[in-house]
Amino acid sequence: MKKVISTTALGLSLILGTSSFMSCKQAKSEQATQHSTHQEMAETVKSPSKKSVRTPVVFLTGYDKDQAGYYEGAKKYFGGKNYQLVEGTFAIEEIIDWLNTNATAHPYGDIHIVNNNKPQFGLQLETTVNGTKASAKNLQECIDNGSLPALKNVLTDESKLIFHINELAQNTQLINTLKAAFITDKTPQVIASPYFSVFGGSFSNHYMAQPYYVFYPTAESPGKVDLSKEIAKKYPNEKEIEWYSALTNERERYVGEPYTKQYNVPVTLEIDYKNSDDEIPSFTSNAELISWITNHTELKKEVEKLNIPVHKFRWRYRVKDSQLTITGLSTVLCVLKPITKPYGDLEHVKPDTNNKRLYAMK
Missing domain, CATH: 3.40.50 (Rossmann fold)
Structure with a gap:
């Protein structure tokens, strides 16, 4: 097994x-502070629900x-x-x-x-x-x-x-x-929030941004032109973003300008064949390894938990004793579109936690 x-x-x-x-309140003297504290605690005893x-x-x-x-x-x-x-x-x-x-x-x-x-x-x-x-x-x-x-x-x-x-x-x-x-x-x-929460921005110290994703196997980028076409096809209803420009932009140069964050996502799959009647497989190409992972339901589910397609990883494998270890690495390009006011001066929407368009209460 x-x-x-x-x-x-x-x-x-x-x-x-x-x-x-x-402290949320400053007292004028230590004596006043102690008096205020004793008074608040007394009120707490009298009205524990308030x-x-x-x-x-x-x-x-x-x-x-x-x-x-x-x-x-x-x-x-x-x-x-x-x-x-x-x-x-x-x-x-x-x-x-x-x-x-x-x-x-x-x-x-x-x-x-x-x-x-x-x-x-x-x-x-x-x-x-x-x-x-x-x-x-x-x-x-x-x-x-x-x-x-x-x-x-x-x-x-x-x-x-x-x-x-x-x-x-x-x-x-x-x-x-x-x-x-x-x-x-x-x-x-x-x-x-369903959005990115951004701190330390150039124009606002805190704002929210809508994310959009495109992936490729690490070190195997098809180029920004092809990636911009792919992400445009993935999000056909987003008409305001010029995708190539966003993918080449690393920061918000003016309020509301889309930009891209890049990072890698690793995954490791380990299969022990010690008590199995099956032989440990070997692979002659990356395409063969991808096909093998896709055809194994348990492995495919583990990769899909990351919300990244199996073919968007660069896969490698090694065998030691009875254990097969498969490692994958995917590069994520996350385009962030800052959420701005739809009217008036161009500025970020204030990240108010009472704003149901920005935050959800669970």
Whole structure:
């Protein structure tokens, strides 16, 4: 019987950070602060259903490895709102531990989680410290086996988990699993967007963008002309983008100008033939290997989870003892079209989480 194991990998760098606490109210003196705190706690005891909530807290779950300035942009954006910023949390476990450790008599209101992910990988965030990436499957396994800490009763019915994570609203299964990870005696509201959440832009420190994709086997690009024809055919209803120009443009040079982000997506498929009657196959060409993967339902499903066609990967294979390992690498060209106001001065639409055209509540 063949044993099929699939893994996808994308490195997640760590950063040592410090957490800074910013109070939502400043008292004129230490005595006044203590008096205000005692008064609020007394009111909480009298009216437990109307607890005042804390200043919104923002978890910055990565750091910038290039000139994009995504996390620095998020830090500047939320810092300007006097939100409490927390850096150095790179796993769901660390976020929950921080919320439990820093709980007070006042429950959390808005909890923002900022993660500069590649949508094909779900979250660029670990489940537990040094654990697996936080996909729906991996996160559910951590919940089931108890390796993820439980969140204390620190939320209200109005508490919101606001995820600034690219295209998360499209991944219903992952959203439901995240909700389960943060559930207490109250079920938090989850807010996510189907768009890219961009921080640190040239014209706005935070805006949303519509993504469009085209792929090719890494190191085997057909050229920008052919790719522009392919993406135009893929999105026939998008008439505003000049695709060749967008594919050759790496940044927004004027407000609303489409541009392209490029990155690679790896996939690894492992098949153990130790207890199988079948012989380990060999392949004479890449086309033969692609055909073999396509004809094996389990393998094809694993690749399709990435929403990239099998033939858009550059495939390689190796055999060691009884194990066949197949690796693929695809280059992603993601064209981002910033969302701008349809009237008046040309400017980005404000990323208001109450705007149902930009965000969905789950």
